Amino acid sequence: MTRDGLTAKTPAEFGAVCCICRCWTLAPLPVRYVERMSGAPITLYACPPHAETLTPAPNPGELEADT
Ligand SMILES: [Zn+2]
Numbered sequence: 460m461t462r463d464g465l466t467a468k469t470p471a472e473f474g475a476v477c478c479i480c481r482c483w484t485l486a487p488l489p490v491r492y493v494e495r496m497s498g499a500p501i502t503l504y505a506c507p508p509h510a511e512t513l514t515p516a517p518n519p520g521e522l523e524a525d526t
Contacts, residue, residue, distance in 0.1 A: 475504035479513075482506060492518050 475487035487504035490513050494500050505513060 477506040477509055478503040479505055479509040489518055491516050 474483055474485045476482070477484050477487070478490065484504070484506035486507055488507060488510040489502050490505045490510055491503035492500060493503065500519070502518075
């Protein structure tokens with residue numbers, strides 16, 4: 460182990476809030492992409508147990524024709 464391993468800043472916390480159960484999940488899956496007129500689009504995430512219960516919706520770039 461190096462000294463940096465003990466003194467370096469910890470990595471940013473990764474994860475997201477599930478849009479169904481509102482619990483923090485460390486393995487978020489993007490399930491919805493919401494375009495907004497007033498600002499940047501929003502990506503909604505779900506935890507793995509809830510993501511498999513939702514109907515899949517396209518994410519950005521999935522509907523664009525292949526070139
Ligand atoms: Zn959930």
